[in-house]
Amino acid sequence: MSEVTNSVRFVLDGRIVEAQGRRRTTTVLDYLREDLQRTGTKEGCAEGDCGACVVLVGELDANGSAVNYAPVNSCMQLLPSLDGKSVKTVESLRRADGSLHPVQQAMVECHGSQCGFCTPGIVMSLTHLSQGNACPSRAQIGDALSGNLCRCTGYKPIIDAAQRACAAPREELKIDDAADLPLLREIRRDTAPTYSLDGEIVVQPVVRTRKGSEFVSPATLDEVAHYLQRHPGATLLAGSTEIGLQVNKQFSRPEHIVYLGNVAELRQVTETRDTWRIGAAVPLEQVMALVATAYPDFAEVLRRFGSPPIRSTATLAGNIANGSPIGDSMPCLMALQARLVLRRGEATREVALDAFYTGQKKTVLQPGEFIEAVLCPRPVAGRAFRAHKISKRFDQDISATCFAAAFELEGGVLRRVRVACNGLAPSPCRAPRIEAALEGKAPAAVRAEDIDAAIAASFTARDGLRATWAYRSLVARNLVMRFVEESLSTEEATA
Ligand SMILES: Cc1cc2nc3c(=O)[nH]c(=O)nc-3n(C[C@H](O)[C@H](O)[C@H](O)COP(=O)(O)OP(=O)(O)OC[C@H]3O[C@@H](n4cnc5c(N)ncnc54)[C@H](O)[C@@H]3O)c2cc1C
Ligand code: FES
Numbered sequence: 416m417s418e419v420t421n422s423v424r425f426v427l428d429g430r431i432v433e434a435q436g437r438r439r440t441t442t443v444l445d446y447l448r449e450d451l452q453r454t455g456t457k458e459g460c461a462e463g464d465c466g467a468c469v470v471l472v473g474e475l476d477a478n479g480s481a482v483n484y485a486p487v488n489s490c491m492q493l494l495p496s497l498d499g500k501s502v503k504t505v506e507s508l509r510r511a512d513g514s515l516h517p518v519q520q521a522m523v524e525c526h527g528s529q530c531g532f533c534t535p536g537i538v539m540s541l542t543h544l545s546q547g548n549a550c551p552s553r554a555q556i557g558d559a560l561s562g563n564l565c566r567c568t569g570y571k572p573i574i575d576a577a578q579r580a581c582a583a584p585r586e587e588l589k590i591d592d593a594a595d596l597p598l599l600r601e602i603r604r605d606t607a608p609t610y611s612l613d614g615e616i617v618v619q620p621v622v623r624t625r626k627g628s629e630f631v632s633p634a635t636l637d638e639v640a641h642y643l644q645r646h647p648g649a650t651l652l653a654g655s656t657e658i659g660l661q662v663n664k665q666f667s668r669p670e671h672i673v674y675l676g677n678v679a680e681l682r683q684v685t686e687t688r689d690t691w692r693i694g695a696a697v698p699l700e701q702v703m704a705l706v707a708t709a710y711p712d713f714a715e716v717l718r719r720f721g722s723p724p725i726r727s728t729a730t731l732a733g734n735i736a737n738g739s740p741i742g743d744s745m746p747c748l749m750a751l752q753a754r755l756v757l758r759r760g761e762a763t764r765e766v767a768l769d770a771f772y773t774g775q776k777k778t779v780l781q782p783g784e785f786i787e788a789v790l791c792p793r794p795v796a797g798r799a800f801r802a803h804k805i806s807k808r809f810d811q812d813i814s815a816t817c818f819a820a821a822f823e824l825e826g827g828v829l830r831r832v833r834v835a836c837n838g839l840a841p842s843p844c845r846a847p848r849i850e851a852a853l854e855g856k857a858p859a860a861v862r863a864e865d866i867d868a869a870i871a872a873s874f875t876a877r878d879g880l881r882a883t884w885a886y887r888s889l890v891a892r893n894l895v896m897r898f899v900e901e902s903l904s905t906e907e908a909t910a
């Protein structure tokens with residue numbers, strides 16, 4: 416390895432850690448275990464599935480007066496992205512007098528741990544739940560634990576422990592971070608770019624090797640655009656739930672990495688009367704809350720997207736840019752007629768999401784161009800939106816297919832129908848033939864055989880690892896029929 420310069424600074428339990436000489440792709444998990452001997456945090460899968468590695472990452476709130484925590488899979492996060500933040504591991508929960516945190520105590524009392532390998536991750540997920548929810552329902556506990564696999568307990572004792580712990584007094588549950596706050600203010604990252612004497616933006620690296628490979632963490636959009644113009648082959652890093660996988664499993668070592676998580680403009684959601692403008696670094700957890708009332712089906716698809724540690728970092732833009740054929744947000748966004756704001760240098764352009772993909776994992780993005788924001792239309796009176804994801808396992812699983820539809824019922828017939836799906840083509844896409852089979856029909860007149868014919872004419876029959884074509888196409892037809900039939904009952908109910 417060529418020598419590494421610069422250092423990553425983060426706060427750990429009342430002290431500033433300066434991580435020096437580590438690669439730009441070192442994971443948070445490896446650093447915690449190997450350099451800081453925080454071995455409570457475990458490595459199970461190293462791909463975001465098991466949750467043995469869950470820690471809490473803290474960031475100062477907008478006023479700089481409190482720390483907001485997110486549960487993250489430390490196996491997927493790159494160490495330089497921690498610069499300016501804080502970390503809490505299972506060891507952080509131990510009180511000064513040696514007593515256990517209420518979540519740990521409840522796990523002991525309810526026999527929530529057997530072999531113990533999953534326990535630190537489970538404790539961290541439940542500690543996060545306990546910060547904001549004094550009385551979680553069983554479903555909320557299940558959701559909080561959807562990214563934590565336990566092979567031993569059968570979960571009942573863990574769920575009992577969660578209920579018992581959350582009933583403890585708030586002050587006992589609260590994460591102790593009084594000593595972290597001033598240190599987080601001290602290491603807060605700059606919010607403005609640095610300029611050279613000629614007025615050129617200089618993007619300072621967090622980590623740079625002697626060979627010139629680097630990890631940069633800009634604070635502004637201008638810096639991102641400028642950097643990408645100079646390094647069009649640079650890898651953008653948002654939530655790291657895909658990139659982390661490439662680093663761990665394919666040993667990918669991108670030369671230049673541009674982290675978007677510190678760009679304030681990209682972390683904002685703004686709204687007009689018609690549209691939400693969702694910045695490219697907004698995590699899915701926030702998007703889920705944003706759309707919950709307007710599009711409950713979209714929120715439910717997102718709730719089944721990974722798990723809380725995945726959703727707390729993974730972004731909508733990252734899902735779209737990654738362009739997986741089974742990406743879950745895209746069918747919903749295409750049915751809703753979402754558009755993307757793309758930026759290259761000073762120039763921006765808008766592209767409809769359904770015109771973004773040109774093939775499997777291929778997009779219209781030009782070298783040096785990136786997604787700045789996703790424009791998602793807000794609900795319109797009289798326009799229905801439906802979506803559903805089918806996967807083998809209900810939680811934390813990959814789609815066999817996910818279908819979404821938007822339509823209006825005008826004079827008892829379906830109008831302005833938009834249908835989109837994943838899992839049936841090289842990229843998520845609209846299904847114009849299915850739309851045509853529905854357009855202008857009364858819901859009761861839609862026939863399953865017409866939808867089957869439209870599906871057969873739209874896609875190439877192909878068996879995949881996760882589902883056969885026969886299964887996928889049958890499920891696809893049933894989803895479309897279900898959306899239509901449910902629109903009928905809604906119409907009857909409101910007639
Ligand atoms: C355990 C697990 C469960 C998952 N479950 C699901 C699921 O249920 N459904 C699903 O669809 N996916 C799922 N995924 C896949 C992944 O979480 C999503 O694709 C996620 O939205 C990626 O976003 P990210 O911010 O983490 O992207 P990153 O990993 O940071 O980046 C992904 C790709 O997008 C590029 N990129 C990021 N931001 C931009 C931008 N603004 N402009 C241009 N390019 C950009 C990156 O360079 C990279 O190529 C899962 C992944 C894991 C590990
Ligand atoms: S080690 Fe399994 S999720 Fe990180």
Ligand code: FES
Pocket residue numbers: 527528529530531532533534564565566567568
């Ligand atoms: S206690 Fe053994 S895996 Fe959970």
